[in-house]
Amino acid sequence: MLTRIDHIGIACFDLDKTVEFYRATYGFEVYHSEVNEEQGVREAMLKINDTSDGGASYLQLLEPTREDSAVGKWLAKNGEGVHHIAFGTADVDADAAGIREKGVRVLYEEPRIGSMGSRITFLHPKDCHGVLTELVTSAPVESPEH
Amino acid sequence: MLTRIDHIGIACFDLDKTVEFYRATYGFEVYHSEVNEEQGVREAMLKINDTSDGGASYLQLLEPTREDSAVGKWLAKNGEGVHHIAFGTADVDADAAGIREKGVRVLYEEPRIGSMGSRITFLHPKDCHGVLTELVTSAPVESPEH
Numbered sequence: 001m002l003t004r005i006d007h008i009g010i011a012c013f014d015l016d017k018t019v020e021f022y023r024a025t026y027g028f029e030v031y032h033s034e035v036n037e038e039q040g041v042r043e044a045m046l047k048i049n050d051t052s053d054g055g056a057s058y059l060q061l062l063e064p065t066r067e068d069s070a071v072g073k074w075l076a077k078n079g080e081g082v083h084h085i086a087f088g089t090a091d092v093d094a095d096a097a098g099i100r101e102k103g104v105r106v107l108y109e110e111p112r113i114g115s116m117g118s119r120i121t122f123l124h125p126k127d128c129h130g131v132l133t134e135l136v137t138s139a140p141v142e143s144p145e146h
Numbered sequence: 147m148l149t150r151i152d153h154i155g156i157a158c159f160d161l162d163k164t165v166e167f168y169r170a171t172y173g174f175e176v177y178h179s180e181v182n183e184e185q186g187v188r189e190a191m192l193k194i195n196d197t198s199d200g201g202a203s204y205l206q207l208l209e210p211t212r213e214d215s216a217v218g219k220w221l222a223k224n225g226e227g228v229h230h231i232a233f234g235t236a237d238v239d240a241d242a243a244g245i246r247e248k249g250v251r252v253l254y255e256e257p258r259i260g261s262m263g264s265r266i267t268f269l270h271p272k273d274c275h276g277v278l279t280e281l282v283t284s285a286p287v288e289s290p291e292h
Binding site for chain 1 (some may be wrong): 147148149150151154156158164167170171172173174194195196197198199203205225226227228231233245248250271274275276277
């Protein structure tokens with residue numbers, strides 16, 4: 001079951017400038033940043049609020065690391081803007097399987113690793129009224145005692 | 147101060163079909179629907195989660211009521227997809243004034259009425275790295291005793 005808006009993915013040409021825009025304009029700070037070579041992106045997660053399912057909602061700012069990545073091609077065609085939206089779930093495998101059975105194309109055979117060790121998959125935007133839609137299960141939070 | 151992702155605004159050609167897609171695929175239900183003649187839209191709000199600032203996050207599905215509305219023109223150019231994102235604040239007037247002072251174009255001189263009696267304004271997407279950005283202050287919740 002999808003229980004939160006996990007993040008809004010925003011494609012940009014220059015991650016550092018875009019991070020600075022969000023900091024200077026709204027006061028949003030970088031919560032986490034990483035490079036995902038498989039996805040071909042440098043990214044920064046800006047945490048906006050916590051959510052009622054125990055998770056949180058973020059902006060995910062994405063700069064392509066190579067022109068032939070999915071985000072690189074999208075940027076070349078569309079320019080900067082909202083690239084995808086993501087819903088959080090406790091069980092991305094079960095939700096992806098259920099959604100596939102309804103005839104919506106799920107882009108990965110098995111979930112892959114996303115931001116902050118999460119497990120993610122994507123739904124085809126043509127099956128989702130034009131919206132590239134991601135499903136996310138966050139990595140387990142390690143107990144501070146262990 | 148912006149304290150939550152209030153909603154993601156998604157433009158569609160057929161509101162009823164799009165509402166049905168979100169219900170059948172994810173189980174999201176309509177929380178509220180209305181027609182905003184000033185904005186030229188029929189809309190449905192699907193509540194996804196509550197947020198740590200006492201508000202909530204929604205998907206806002208938007209169908210234009212006339213071709214010359216902002217959403218109608220946007221759909222004709224872009225097709226269905228994410229039209230804007232919205233951040234929630236307790237004081238849209240103060241935030242809009244502060245952001246205007248930073249040189250970002252605020253589209254309305256004074257906030258206007260948005261979904262569910264909220265007060266809203268928009269920031270120019272060219273000043274926001276391609277993202278049409280809305281600021282929202284929810285209508286006060288009336289006490290059930292009065």
